[in-house]
Amino acid sequence: MLKGMEVTVVGGGIGGLAAALALRQRGAEVCVLEQAEAIREVGAGIQVSPNGLRVLEALGLGTAFRAATVRGQAVSMRDFRRGREVVSLDLSGLPEAQSYRFVHRADLIDLLAAASREAGVRVRLLQAVHAIEPGDPPRVVCRTGDEGRADLVIGAEGLHSVLRPALNGAAAPFFTGQVAWRAVVPNTVGHPAEARVHMGPGRHLVSYPLRGGRSVNIVAAEERRDWVAEGWSHSDDPANLRRAFADFGGDVPALLEQVEAPGLWGLFRHPVARVWHGAGVALLGDAAHPTLPFMAQGANMALEDAWVLGDALQRAPDIQTGLAAYQQRREARVRRVVQAAEGNAWKYHLRNPLVRGVAHLGLGAVGRLAPGRLVGQFDWIYRHDVTAPGQGA
Numbered sequence: 001m002l003k004g005m006e007v008t009v010v011g012g013g014i015g016g017l018a019a020a021l022a023l024r025q026r027g028a029e030v031c032v033l034e035q036a037e038a039i040r041e042v043g044a045g046i047q048v049s050p051n052g053l054r055v056l057e058a059l060g061l062g063t064a065f066r067a068a069t070v071r072g073q074a075v076s077m078r079d080f081r082r083g084r085e086v087v088s089l090d091l092s093g094l095p096e097a098q099s100y101r102f103v104h105r106a107d108l109i110d111l112l113a114a115a116s117r118e119a120g121v122r123v124r125l126l127q128a129v130h131a132i133e134p135g136d137p138p139r140v141v142c143r144t145g146d147e148g149r150a151d152l153v154i155g156a157e158g159l160h161s162v163l164r165p166a167l168n169g170a171a172a173p174f175f176t177g178q179v180a181w182r183a184v185v186p187n188t189v190g191h192p193a194e195a196r197v198h199m200g201p202g203r204h205l206v207s208y209p210l211r212g213g214r215s216v217n218i219v220a221a222e223e224r225r226d227w228v229a230e231g232w233s234h235s236d237d238p239a240n241l242r243r244a245f246a247d248f249g250g251d252v253p254a255l256l257e258q259v260e261a262p263g264l265w266g267l268f269r270h271p272v273a274r275v276w277h278g279a280g281v282a283l284l285g286d287a288a289h290p291t292l293p294f295m296a297q298g299a300n301m302a303l304e305d306a307w308v309l310g311d312a313l314q315r316a317p318d319i320q321t322g323l324a325a326y327q328q329r330r331e332a333r334v335r336r337v338v339q340a341a342e343g344n345a346w347k348y349h350l351r352n353p354l355v356r357g358v359a360h361l362g363l364g365a366v367g368r369l370a371p372g373r374l375v376g377q378f379d380w381i382y383r384h385d386v387t388a389p390g391q392g393a
């Protein structure tokens, strides 16, 4: 069904580019409209779990992607004060093709963009889309007034989607009261190939190595009720970051010392879209289901969406049937992941020292007595394989 179909993808992020490639590989004529002047990713690192890696493998990018990444051997959960390890989740037993990976976002975007272009996807930059109108055919209107039509338009424009309100009505996002800093620093603290989650009162800090062991990525979330939401992200004074984590020990002070220009994000909770598709249009990735970063699954979900969208359209007799199957195959899983991410931060952020001490003791005991249960609790995320034969209807 996809052969020769004209598809416009709005947004050249991880989800949009993966979808463009997935559809192009199935024969569609694909054009990506990206508002930025270049396909590039600001921000820092990203964790790609086995479920996301399976999609990259299926797109033919597995080897190149693995070469651009550091394989995660463990997730080490630590107490904030001195960095003492509470428990470690062993990821080393996962097969290579389903391993857990740390990558700079720019490297993943570069890989997807190069593969898309090589496959014949047209990428048009400086195309800020003002409206996507469902119809037969659907219409795309750029802020410049330029218009275009296609058989199918995919809204992969992230958090500030123009298509989501058109399909679902406007819904105000809810500020969680938390912010996240992200930065890449030179890796001078001899970090091993593990993610470290430093758990402190109302805050946590995650660091992990990127390619070549040269840099470390920091993601930190802290309550900050004075957030002024005139923009959702801006660069922050590193002194704020250091102040917020002044009571953190272990290798945290050495990491924070190296931070020069951290990005600062306000974390907003949005409802998962009820309606993911209309006449000739579909939502994908954060545009459909903004995901808080506490399970490191937003980009992984966007990759899964991209694969399922391509597969559903290929199997369907017509576009609308394919789009309905896409939402049907994705929605329940995505809702579960989004909910899990929302519920995860409080476990890191316990404020009462007694409660925190007991919780950490319990976690450590489970880690010693039944280590398999700790990683096993994520099986429903990591073991899920949207590319496996028989996944579609």
Ligand SMILES: Cc1cc2nc3c(=O)[nH]c(=O)nc-3n(C[C@H](O)[C@H](O)[C@H](O)COP(=O)(O)OP(=O)(O)OC[C@H]3O[C@@H](n4cnc5c(N)ncnc54)[C@H](O)[C@@H]3O)c2cc1C
Pocket: 010, 011, 012, 013, 014, 015, 016, 033, 034, 035, 036, 045, 046, 047, 048, 127, 128, 129, 130, 156, 157, 158, 159, 160, 162, 180, 181, 182, 219, 265, 284, 285, 286, 287, 291, 292, 293, 295, 296, 297, 298, 299, 300, 301, 302
């Ligand atoms: C602090 C933090 C840490 C995270 N860590 C992880 C992690 O470790 N693992 C993980 O899986 N996820 C992580 N995520 C989530 C992940 O970043 C997102 O879920 C993912 O980037 C979504 O991809 P996307 O393609 O849907 O949207 P985006 O990445 O937002 O891409 C949207 C693209 O559309 C373009 N665009 C926007 N509006 C328009 C328009 N009107 N016209 C044209 N183009 C437009 C944008 O310029 C952009 O290129 C994290 C998020 C945060 C905030």
